[in-house]
Amino acid sequence: MKQIHVGILGFGTVGAGVAKILLENREILSSRTGFDLNLKYVADIDTETDRGIRLAEGVLTDNAQQVVRDPDTDIIVELIGGEGAAKNFILDAIAQGKHVVTANKALIAAHGNEIVAAAGEKGVDFAYEASVGGCMPIIKSLRESLVGNRIFAMKGILNGTCNYILSKITEEGSTFADALKEAQAEGFAEAEPSLDVEGFDTAHKLAILNALAYGMKINLKDIYVEGITKITPDDIAFAREFGYKVKLLAIGKDKGDAVEARIHPTMIPLSNPLSNISGSLNALTISADAVGDMMLCGHGAGKMPTGSAVVSDITDIARNIIFGKSGRLPHLSYQPESIREIPIMPVDEIETNYYFRFAAADRPGVLSKISGILGKYNISISSVHQKGRQSEGPVPIVMLTHKAKEAGVKEALKEIRGLDVVRDDPMLIRIEDTEE
Amino acid sequence: MKQIHVGILGFGTVGAGVAKILLENREILSSRTGFDLNLKYVADIDTETDRGIRLAEGVLTDNAQQVVRDPDTDIIVELIGGEGAAKNFILDAIAQGKHVVTANKALIAAHGNEIVAAAGEKGVDFAYEASVGGCMPIIKSLRESLVGNRIFAMKGILNGTCNYILSKITEEGSTFADALKEAQAEGFAEAEPSLDVEGFDTAHKLAILNALAYGMKINLKDIYVEGITKITPDDIAFAREFGYKVKLLAIGKDKGDAVEARIHPTMIPLSNPLSNISGSLNALTISADAVGDMMLCGHGAGKMPTGSAVVSDITDIARNIIFGKSGRLPHLSYQPESIREIPIMPVDEIETNYYFRFAAADRPGVLSKISGILGKYNISISSVHQKGRQSEGPVPIVMLTHKAKEAGVKEALKEIRGLDVVRDDPMLIRIEDTEE
Numbered sequence: 055m056k057q058i059h060v061g062i063l064g065f066g067t068v069g070a071g072v073a074k075i076l077l078e079n080r081e082i083l084s085s086r087t088g089f090d091l092n093l094k095y096v097a098d099i100d101t102e103t104d105r106g107i108r109l110a111e112g113v114l115t116d117n118a119q120q121v122v123r124d125p126d127t128d129i130i131v132e133l134i135g136g137e138g139a140a141k142n143f144i145l146d147a148i149a150q151g152k153h154v155v156t157a158n159k160a161l162i163a164a165h166g167n168e169i170v171a172a173a174g175e176k177g178v179d180f181a182y183e184a185s186v187g188g189c190m191p192i193i194k195s196l197r198e199s200l201v202g203n204r205i206f207a208m209k210g211i212l213n214g215t216c217n218y219i220l221s222k223i224t225e226e227g228s229t230f231a232d233a234l235k236e237a238q239a240e241g242f243a244e245a246e247p248s249l250d251v252e253g254f255d256t257a258h259k260l261a262i263l264n265a266l267a268y269g270m271k272i273n274l275k276d277i278y279v280e281g282i283t284k285i286t287p288d289d290i291a292f293a294r295e296f297g298y299k300v301k302l303l304a305i306g307k308d309k310g311d312a313v314e315a316r317i318h319p320t321m322i323p324l325s326n327p328l329s330n331i332s333g334s335l336n337a338l339t340i341s342a343d344a345v346g347d348m349m350l351c352g353h354g355a356g357k358m359p360t361g362s363a364v365v366s367d368i369t370d371i372a373r374n375i376i377f378g379k380s381g382r383l384p385h386l387s388y389q390p391e392s393i394r395e396i397p398i399m400p401v402d403e404i405e406t407n408y409y410f411r412f413a414a415a416d417r418p419g420v421l422s423k424i425s426g427i428l429g430k431y432n433i434s435i436s437s438v439h440q441k442g443r444q445s446e447g448p449v450p451i452v453m454l455t456h457k458a459k460e461a462g463v464k465e466a467l468k469e470i471r472g473l474d475v476v477r478d479d480p481m482l483i484r485i486e487d488t489e490e
Numbered sequence: 491m492k493q494i495h496v497g498i499l500g501f502g503t504v505g506a507g508v509a510k511i512l513l514e515n516r517e518i519l520s521s522r523t524g525f526d527l528n529l530k531y532v533a534d535i536d537t538e539t540d541r542g543i544r545l546a547e548g549v550l551t552d553n554a555q556q557v558v559r560d561p562d563t564d565i566i567v568e569l570i571g572g573e574g575a576a577k578n579f580i581l582d583a584i585a586q587g588k589h590v591v592t593a594n595k596a597l598i599a600a601h602g603n604e605i606v607a608a609a610g611e612k613g614v615d616f617a618y619e620a621s622v623g624g625c626m627p628i629i630k631s632l633r634e635s636l637v638g639n640r641i642f643a644m645k646g647i648l649n650g651t652c653n654y655i656l657s658k659i660t661e662e663g664s665t666f667a668d669a670l671k672e673a674q675a676e677g678f679a680e681a682e683p684s685l686d687v688e689g690f691d692t693a694h695k696l697a698i699l700n701a702l703a704y705g706m707k708i709n710l711k712d713i714y715v716e717g718i719t720k721i722t723p724d725d726i727a728f729a730r731e732f733g734y735k736v737k738l739l740a741i742g743k744d745k746g747d748a749v750e751a752r753i754h755p756t757m758i759p760l761s762n763p764l765s766n767i768s769g770s771l772n773a774l775t776i777s778a779d780a781v782g783d784m785m786l787c788g789h790g791a792g793k794m795p796t797g798s799a800v801v802s803d804i805t806d807i808a809r810n811i812i813f814g815k816s817g818r819l820p821h822l823s824y825q826p827e828s829i830r831e832i833p834i835m836p837v838d839e840i841e842t843n844y845y846f847r848f849a850a851a852d853r854p855g856v857l858s859k860i861s862g863i864l865g866k867y868n869i870s871i872s873s874v875h876q877k878g879r880q881s882e883g884p885v886p887i888v889m890l891t892h893k894a895k896e897a898g899v900k901e902a903l904k905e906i907r908g909l910d911v912v913r914d915d916p917m918l919i920r921i922e923d924t925e926e
Binding site: 071189 | 503507631634705781783785810
């Protein structure tokens with residue numbers, strides 16, 4: 055049986071998951087593929103910690119360079135993370151003519167165009183299914199299954215930490231701070247959680263998906279990003295009263311000569327299947343001309359789900375090696391010469407429905423002042439809920455709007471904030487309601 | 491730009507969808523693939539009806555034989571349906587060394603092993619993503635994305651007609667007959683609906699999925715099949731009281747040296763994501779060692795969704811042609827020599843939870859007689875609901891059981907039916923509740 059030799063760089067959580075699958079499911083893999091995936095190396099600076107994986111003699115090494123340079127290694131799997139060493143090893147592997155698999159969304163979002171260009175020049179395969187949505191075949195769906203479709207929109211819950219925290223607030227009325235602590239205690243959030251809760255991790259993933267769906271270069275910097283740290287149990291309770299749930303959504307829409315790309319807490323109606331995705335689960339809906347709406351749902355992170363996606367990439371590439379030829383699929387989903395410079399629409403230009411919550415003095419005329427300002431900026435109110443008088447201090451006024459332009463909304467809120475009857479910054483949550 | 495020539499056999503709903511995608515999205519397809527998919531022929535015995543697709547001069551023909559035999563046609567797309575002409579054309583195309591795409595689940599379920607053997611012998615590609623789950627990448631997920639996983643179980647809503655009817659009964663309290671009539675009026679059910687409502691179409695799909703997931707030959711005849719025609723609004727209302735919805739599920743489970751394979755109306759808890767799949771939508775959950783649980787959801791039928799899946803198969807094969815080699819993937823998901831004879835477990839041997847509804851005389855002692863018989867067959871009752879006295883006639887007694895063996899259940903129900911206080915055949919609905 056022919057052998058394909060695999061070298062893993064990085065023996066952390068995902069590295070251990072990939073090693074476990076390659077070793078424990080080696081036989082089932084070969085009964086499907088007809089060849090043997092041999093785990094030749096696992097490189098990590100820490101060769102002492104027991105990861106519960108029994109590697110054969112000589113597999114574990116602290117010399118990643120040697121793994122990349124070994125002429126017998128066919129596929130290099132980068133699972134170090136970060137943008138420093140990871141990038142250097144990937145570019146070195148490509149330069150050696152090796153095929154590369156990675157799960158490193160931050161790296162691809164920041165340097166994917168450069169890496170893809172290098173892989174194209176060398177004619178090697180570069181695969182990254184595990185970088186978006188863990189085990190779900192999101193990238194395969196965009197590159198292969200939907201190849202005949204014009205894609206209109208993608209909406210996704212792509213960060214398990216945020217979804218876990220928002221689910222906790224929704225189900226238990228916890229504050230953000232308490233829900234975060236619980237998530238950390240249960241291993242669903244990092245000690246340093248800002249990459250997740252500020253929305254940046256989700257933005258990395260959307261940058262990759264936009265490129266695949268719309269035939270544009272990977273563009274991270276122009277994506278609008280807003281995290282979930284300001285969401286209060288009150289907002290989520292109000293959302294429920296209106297028939298909405300609050301999710302951190304990645305939204306990528308084709309707007310003709312631009313792409314709308316934004317990450318923010320979003321109210322979605324209970325009829326939207328994404329509203330049922332709870333806990334640390336991820337999901338993505340894709341709207342396209344032929345398929346209509348399609349949804350993928352599963353574990354978006356973790357040792358084994360992410361490992362599964364990495365192994366599917368390794369196998370795809372190994373099939374190409376056995377086949378005798380790489381480059382069967384473009385590295386993004388369009389041919390390099392068809393990739394266009396499509397701008398991301400500035401967030402000020404988007405139009406959507408809004409939820410506002412104001413902390414207002416409990417005095418006559420407040421509502422009239424606020425709605426007067428909104429009217430001045432062409433923001434039409436669809437409903438107002440003024441909550442009953444509280445013993446002390448300001449009362450919440452909650453409003454939902456019809457479609458309005460973000461730029462006008464910003465101006466209006468600034469002006470409302472200046473009213474002497476309004477305390478604190480107004481809360482704004484965008485609503486994704488009607489079908490587009 | 492290189493061209494790949496495609497010939498479609500059958501200009502019905504799906505044929506028209508495939509033609510529409512190939513023509514209208516021709517440019518987007520080539521910008522992704524780097525080659526041109528040329529719709530060279532569309533063959534149908536009816537060349538008169540206007541399908542709203544503008545074909546170039548010479549494309550439409552009533553001579554399918556000529557399309558199959560034309561040496562310039564690279565890929566034959568069989569969308570005739572049925573097991574007669576469709577099978578002959580496919581085998582003829584394979585004999586000519588042509589690659590074949592089909593959406594014909596009935597044909598694959600019945601003759602797939604023979605077709606796959608022929609394709610293997612000739613070394614041509616044979617693809618059928620559209621045969622299961624319409625636009626959803628179910629077959630691609632099983633063959634490629636989950637290649638590193640040991641698959642434990644699949645549970646699916648794979649027939650839109652049945653799901654539409656059951657949703658109507660659930661939401662509007664309609665009878666089966668009325669819901670069927672509505673489904674027919676709205677184009678969601680055929681004039682001759684038995685293939686759908688009796689569960690056979692779902693069985694065709696499960697036969698294909700089992701082969702892919704478990705490495706067995708396609709086996710349709712041993713799948714237990716029970717349709718939805720006996721489901722009453724009462725049963726669905728009782729289900730709701732217990733926190734269940736009723737769905738026609740395809741269930742395929744790995745049981746070690748056998749596979750459990752059955753199609754029947756099933757009560758599932760509201761916490762199961764399949765319970766939210768309403769109307770004509772389809773969905774499949776896959777449980778496997780690495781990914782845990784994953785779900786795909788989308789339109790399982792219809793001109794464009796099914797057309798999308800066919801186009802993805804055409805493109806995959808065309809990429810192989812451009813690549814210069816076919817057979818990159820096995821025709822099922824295992825190598826031919828690794829496909830085993832795994833028996834399907836007789837339905838009598840399955841163990842599950844049950845819902846029973848008896849029409850009983852409203853007399854003292856009835857419950858004791860029924861529960862006595864159940865006890866005799868080791869069927870343990872988890873709850874009983876005896877509904878209030880009605881003005882006339884029998885009253886419903888509803889029971890849920892703990893796990894019990896199907897063989898014992900059958901015997902017990904036969905004995906209960908023989909009681910003079912029980913009218914009509916008892917209703918039995920299996921429950922898929924606990925995680926396995």
